[in-house]
Amino acid sequence: MPLPAWDDPELKSGTMVRGALWLIQVVGEGNTFTKEQIRKAFPRVSQADRRIRDLRDYGWVMLTNTEDATLTAEDQRFIKVGVPVWDPVARRAATPQKAISNKEKQAVMARDHYMCTICGISGGDSYYDDSNQTAVLSVTRRKTVLPDTSEETLLVTECKRCRSGADGALARADEAIAEIKSLAPGDQRRLLRWIERDRRGSTQLERAWNSYRRLPADARDEVRSALEG
Structure with missing residues (x-):
């Protein structure tokens, strides 16, 4: 099914959905955009940039100069499409869970030694293969298959680069045990x-x-x- 046009006057959707379509149809993955471009695209919408930032809760990845030193303070880079928020069924299924509290975040990061559990980088360190990017850590939810094959969503520390490259595959403790036993x-x-x-x-x-x-x-x-x- 073709995507609706982001600027179609008949599209009965909010700014977050229109912003998602605008990112795909105007900006394109891998390219940069600015707040000024957002203001021009949505001239009568207050805080349109915030509505677009809300896409991150649905797996959309956008980097700022905090994560990518090649960007200016005004620039952002659109990295990856997330949940198709223009699809009501997909959006409802992916509605963000209750926010992780600051206390929970601190406890998880301390448990994980303030390092990404995937690549091992510490927050603020530069990546060995790209010195222009520094690691920004966050606490995220990861669906995990436990040793008894039951599924549970657990909190882990990840850097934004690993998070943006994740394929959504389950973490499998059962397979880890099988490999260790071999x-x-x-x-x-x-x-x-x-x-x-x-x-x-x-x-x-x-x-x-x-x-x-x-x-x-x-x-x-x-x-x-x-x-x-």
């Missing part, structure tokens, strides 16, 4: 020690490699020469 007994015991310490262990070889990699390039050359000599 390990050799020695590897299972080693993994259990990591779990008890809540951090991955490292071998002497890995520690030596990390020490070498932390050196400046000239110092690494000296180390290499010393070893080869």
Whole structure:
């Protein structure tokens, strides 16, 4: 079914729906837009930019200069379409749940050591493959299959980049257990020690490699020469 036109005068929808269609039909995924463009597109609507921000509650991803240093304070980048909010059935099914309280957010972030549970980055750190972006952490809901195969929605800490790249797949504790049980007994015991310490262990070889990699390039050359000599 073709999408309705965002500026169709016969479209009986609110600004959030029209804004979603405008993002798709005018801006396009991967492109930037400004508050001034929003004001021009919706000239008689107060706080139209807020209505468009509300799309984030439905899985739409838009970055600001806080997450993408290549943007100005006025710019936003439209990254990904979320729930088709122009479809009443889809919108009702995805109506945002009760907001996560600040107390809950702090408790979850502290539990997760203020790191993204997917990629491990800390809030405010730059991504190793894109120094223009810094990590912004948030607490989100993740549908999870527990070991007894029951489903539950749990709170986790994620960075916005991992969240925007998520495919919506369930987190599966049952599959994790099956994979762990397939390990050799020695590897299972080693993994259990990591779990008890809540951090991955490292071998002497890995520690030596990390020490070498932390050196400046000239110092690494000296180390290499010393070893080869």
